[in-house]
Amino acid sequence: xxxxxxxxxxxxxxxxxxxxxxxxxxxxxxxxxxxxxxxxxxxxxxxxxxxxxxxxxxxxxxxxxxxxxxxxxxxxxxxxxxxxxxxxxxxxxxxxxxxxxxxxxxxxxxxxxxxxxxxxxxxxxxxxxxxxxxxxxxxxxxxxxxxxxxxxxxxxxxxxxxxxxxxxxxxxxxxxxxxxxxxxxxxxxxxxxxxxxxxxxxxxxxxxxxxxxxxxxxxxxxxxxxxxxxxxxxxxxxxxxxxxxxxxxxxxxxxxxxxxxxxxxxxxxxxxxxxxxxxxxxxxxxxxxxxxxxxxxxxxxxxxxxxxxxxxxxxxxxxxxxxxxxxxxxxxxxxxxxxxxxxxxxxxxxxxxxxxxxxxxxxxxxxxxxxxxxxxxxxxxxxxxxxxxxxxxxxxxxxxxxxxxxxxxxxxxxxxxxxxxxxxxxxxxxxxxxxxxxxxxxxxxxxxxxxxxxxxxxxxxxxxxxxxxxxxxxxxxxxxxxxxxxxxxxxxxxxxxxxxxxxxxxxxxxxxxxxxxxxxxxxxxxxxxxxxxxxxxxxxxxxxxxxxxxxxxxxxxxxxxxxxxxxxxxxxxxxxxxxxxxxxxxxxxxxxxxxxxxxxxxxxxxxxxxxxxxxxxxxxxxxxxxxxxxxxxxxxxxxxxxxxxxxxxxxxxxxxxxxxxxxxxxxxxxxxxxxxxxxxxxxxxx
Amino acid sequence: xxxxxxxxxxxxxxxxxxxxxxxxxxxxxxxxxxxxxxxxxxxxxxxxxxxxxx
Numbered sequence: 141x142x143x144x145x146x147x148x149x150x151x152x153x154x155x156x157x158x159x160x161x162x163x164x165x166x167x168x169x170x171x172x173x174x175x176x177x178x179x180x181x182x183x184x185x186x187x188x189x190x191x192x193x194x195x196x197x198x199x200x201x202x203x204x205x206x207x208x209x210x211x212x213x214x215x216x217x218x219x220x221x222x223x224x225x226x227x228x229x230x231x232x233x234x235x236x237x238x239x240x241x242x243x244x245x246x247x248x249x250x251x252x253x254x255x256x257x258x259x260x261x262x263x264x265x266x267x268x269x270x271x272x273x274x275x276x277x278x279x280x281x282x283x284x285x286x287x288x289x290x291x292x293x294x295x296x297x298x299x300x301x302x303x304x305x306x307x308x309x310x311x312x313x314x315x316x317x318x319x320x321x322x323x324x325x326x327x328x329x330x331x332x333x334x335x336x337x338x339x340x341x342x343x344x345x346x347x348x349x350x351x352x353x354x355x356x357x358x359x360x361x362x363x364x365x366x367x368x369x370x371x372x373x374x375x376x377x378x379x380x381x382x383x384x385x386x387x388x389x390x391x392x393x394x395x396x397x398x399x400x401x402x403x404x405x406x407x408x409x410x411x412x413x414x415x416x417x418x419x420x421x422x423x424x425x426x427x428x429x430x431x432x433x434x435x436x437x438x439x440x441x442x443x444x445x446x447x448x449x450x451x452x453x454x455x456x457x458x459x460x461x462x463x464x465x466x467x468x469x470x471x472x473x474x475x476x477x478x479x480x481x482x483x484x485x486x487x488x489x490x491x492x493x494x495x496x497x498x499x500x501x502x503x504x505x506x507x508x509x510x511x512x513x514x515x516x517x518x519x520x521x522x523x524x525x526x527x528x529x530x531x532x533x534x535x536x537x538x539x540x541x542x543x544x545x546x547x548x549x550x551x552x553x554x555x556x557x558x559x560x561x562x563x564x565x566x567x568x569x570x571x572x573x574x575x576x577x578x579x580x581x582x583x584x585x586x587x588x589x590x591x592x593x594x595x596x597x598x599x600x601x602x603x604x605x606x607x608x609x610x611x612x613x614x615x616x617x618x619x620x621x622x623x624x625x626x627x628x629x630x631x632x633x634x635x636x637x638x639x640x641x642x643x644x645x646x647x648x649x650x651x652x653x654x655x656x657x658x659x660x661x662x663x664x665x666x667x668x669x670x671x672x673x674x675x676x677x678x679x680x681x682x683x684x685x686x687x688x689x690x691x692x693x694x695x696x697x698x699x700x701x702x703x704x705x706x707x708x709x710x711x712x713x714x715x716x717x718x719x720x721x722x723x724x725x726x727x728x729x730x731x732x733x734x735x736x737x738x739x740x741x742x743x744x745x746x747x748x749x750x751x752x753x754x755x756x757x758x759x760x761x762x763x764x765x766x767x768x769x770x771x772x773x774x775x776x777x778x779x780x781x782x783x784x785x786x787x788x789x790x791x792x793x794x795x796x797x798x799x800x801x802x803x804x805x806x807x808x809x810x811x812x813x814x815x816x817x818x819x820x821x822x823x824x825x826x
Numbered sequence: 827x828x829x830x831x832x833x834x835x836x837x838x839x840x841x842x843x844x845x846x847x848x849x850x851x852x853x854x855x856x857x858x859x860x861x862x863x864x865x866x867x868x869x870x871x872x873x874x875x876x877x878x879x880x
Contacts, residue, residue, distance in 0.1 A: 277862060284860065322856035325867070330852070332868040333875060623879050629841065630849045636837050644834075 141283055142759050143731045144228040148187050148821070149241065151225055153180035153787075155208045155818035161783060162731075164759050168782035171761045173821075174769055174801055175787030176811055180819040181763040184787070185735040188292050191225035191240045193285045194255055194276075197294065204253040207244060210816030212251060220245045224256075231282050232724035235263035236272075238279065283730060286313040290706050291757075295696065295736040311673035317710050318645045323638045330631045331360065337627065340620035341607070349610040349617065356603045363596050370589045377582045384575040391568050397557055404553040409687065411546040418539035425532040428525070435518065435525050442515045449511050467496040604628060645709065646671060652705035656756075660697050660748040667698055675702065693741050700749060704756040707732060711758070731759035736768065743772055750776035766801055766810065774803075784824040790814035844878050 147159040162171050175181040186196040196203055205212075207223045215221045224241025242256040260275035272278050283291070290313070315321045341353040391401045470492055474482050482489045557569045608625070612618050650669040657667045665688060666678050675698060678685045707730060714728030732753075741749060750773045753760060760780075764773065786801060789811045799811040803824050838846060851874045859865040 280862075281858070281860060316860060319857075321860055322853050325856045325860070326852045326871075329856070329867045329871055332866075333871045336868070336872055337875065619879065623875050626844060626848060626879060627875060629845050630852065633837050633841055633845065633849055634852070636832070637834055640832060640834050640837070 141229050141231045141730050142726065143733075143761070144230065144235075146184075146187060146191075146228075147226040148184075149222050149224045150208045150211045151187055151190075151206065151223060152183040153178075153208060153789075153817075153819040154183065154187075154821060155211055158821045160785060160821050160823060162759075162761060164782040166758065168780050169757065169759050170754060170777055170780040171759075171783040171785065172769065172774070172777055172781050173761070173763050173785040173787060174766055174803070174810070175763065175819070176789045176799070177765060179787040179789035179811075180821075181735050181765070181787065182294060183819075184763060184821070185292060185294060185733055187225045188227065188733055189288065191227045191238055191258070192279050192283070192288065194240060194258065195285075199294075205251050206242075206254065207251055208818055210818055212246065213249070213816075215246045217246050217248070223254075230726075232727055236278075236282075237261045237263075237269070238275065284313075284316045287317045289313070290317070290703050291730045292733045293703070293735070295700075295734055314645070314649075314673075314706060317706065318641070318713050320638065320641050320645065323634055323641065326634055327631065327638065330627055330634070334624055334627045334631070335360070337620050337623045340616045341612070341624070343617075344614035345610075345612050345617040345621070346614065349607055349612045349621070352603050352607045352610055356600055356607070359596050359600045359603065363593065363600075366589055366593050366596070370586060370593065373582055373586045373589060377579065377586065380575055380579050380582060384572060384579065387568055387572045387575060391557070391565070391572070394565055394568075396560060397565050400553055400556050400560075404550060404557070407546055407550045407553060411543065411550060414539055414542045414546055418536065418543055421532060421535040421539050425529070425536060428528060428532060432521070432525050435522050438518055439522065442518050445511065446515050464496060467492060471496070645713070646673070648709055648712075649702075649705050652708055653701050656701035656704045656752055657697060660701065660745065660752050661694070662744070662748075663694075665694065667701065669702075693745060696741060697745065697749065700752070700756075703732065704752065707757045726758075729758045731761060732757040733761040733763075735763045736765075747772040747776055753777070754780040766799075770801075786810060786822050786824060788812060788820045788822055790816070790818050790820070792817055848874060848878055 142164075143162040145159055145161050145163070147157060148154040149157045160173075164171060173181070173184070175184075182197075182200070186200055190196050207215075207221055211221060220243045222241065222243055224239060226237065226239040226241070228235070228237045230236065238258055238260045240256050240258045242254045244251065244254060258275045258279065260272040260278055261269040262272055263269050315324065335357070338353050338357070342350055342357070344350075345353055388401070388405075391397050392405070394401070470476055471482060471489070476482055476488060476492060480488045482492055554569075554573075558566065560566065560569075607621065612621060646669060653667050653669055653675075657665070664679055666680065666685075668676050668678060670676065677688050677694065677698065679688045680686075710728040710730060712728070714723045746768070753762065754777055762769075762777065784803060786803070786808050788809050790813070791811060792814060794813055796811065798809075798813055800807045801810040802808075806824075808822070808824060838849070841849065852871055855867050855870050855874070859867060
């Protein structure tokens, strides 16, 4: 999706019809629009989501007041006024025009809420336009609403994308963008397809195949409620986590408990780390024992083997450089190398046979040498095993001590919090304990349900194999079985593809996030995207990763980095050759439209963010105030700007001085006095 | 990467031609109806299976 233009008609601050060209190219992807506070930057941002989805962001006050106040005031009761937004964009080789407009009849000074449907046209290659039948569906196909928040956002609220508790929602939205959702949906529908197909096996498959199919169906019937139960339990767990986090936050904010809570947080983090280290040490020891543990029992064995080999060595001088095979060959051929015939039981035959015995000792010597070569180092291997096991045991002991020390400290701190004689602190602490217990309970239940699900899946796999081998004579049933096999194989492949994509997506998002974040911040902070899609920030202190508290500025940079990573990955993923087939050239391309992108960042960060932004998206519309956008921001973005605009703000407050904005060496009206309040969107072309 | 370190292409290559066709069509159908959460593609997918094995 690449934006071409936006046209607003009497939309909020924007009086009459105002159009702005947004076409940009890869060299100059940026449109930079300046506007004073209240001029309509947020309105412009919301105009996009209103036109596309019929919604403005929740924080917009008086959502029903769509028509410019001054225009509504000037409209006589009984008359009507036009309001609307039109967006022109291209997507995957087609041009689209979306329009949401209404004619509002004035019945009072208050505006009634309206929800006009969108209209959409697609331009055909011959230049003619055709109305799209289900426009809202088409818009959702191009950019689903849940995903749009990554591309149309308010910088001051961008933290919401990565705030605690938002990750599960974010994870869901990203799934659509990065080609996971269709796989997940296919996995819901394919079993239903299979069920319909196998009806014929149940009916006509003969005794055995029919019975097997019934068992498979029963197992599937059991699976569905279990899956739902698992989902519900996961969701309960997430709710408990959020509740627990909010209780913890309240405890953290409480002045009496804040220091103890802080101490407990630190101890809890350290305890988690200590438990992980203990687990690692235990698994290292297990690995050591599994791979080299046998060495401990080889002392007597090697000594006796060596003694035996030494005795054998001492027994004979083993001088003969003869191989037993050579002597055997002479005996077989019945003639010695000197030409003497070797008839059985003759004297020469006996002599050569005796050599055969002695030649065998040569082999013994070789083996003895090889064996000695292996026995000797075993002593030192045993010693090193003992040393390593000793070290491992020490590490385990140390970590055990650390864990129990930290558990004691945590208990002390828990006790302190419990004993604080403040009613709300005690109740919060009791609530926390209760939530912890309920969490553990839920985790146990999830474990049990998932175990049952795994077992059922295995049973179904086995039954499906049995079905394959069962005798079926009926034509319909044979065909049904072949079709079912086809569906099952595709389902299994899709399950694997989903896992591969999920893992690949998280890993790549994490890498990209780190890279963008590093290019903006000067701090030694490393962001990470966990498997559960939680964003955390760490710093490296002497080789140990420690979590760091995020300031508002860092949260904003973290969020911007995340949006940048999502945008880049969406493009990359759609371009790759996938199971869905070749994608269009601009697949996965979306504009980023951001209001107040720089929020409360300091000047250095503003500069770094501007630089990163210019490279962040294939198309970027940045809405800024004079104080946010001039100076370093304008300098950084200027080489990439294809359209420069100003929202000229008109005020009827004469006490407020008029103001200009200096852009590209020229002065342009920024705030002007007028008879009524409204804004105009003007492109700076000079 | 999955636990076995496999990539998507490997999974696809292990499928027969018929299975590859079905998998591709399934994803195309599901993707086209992604925005309609209530849409149940079962019958569409069933028709595709019957096309592949008539």
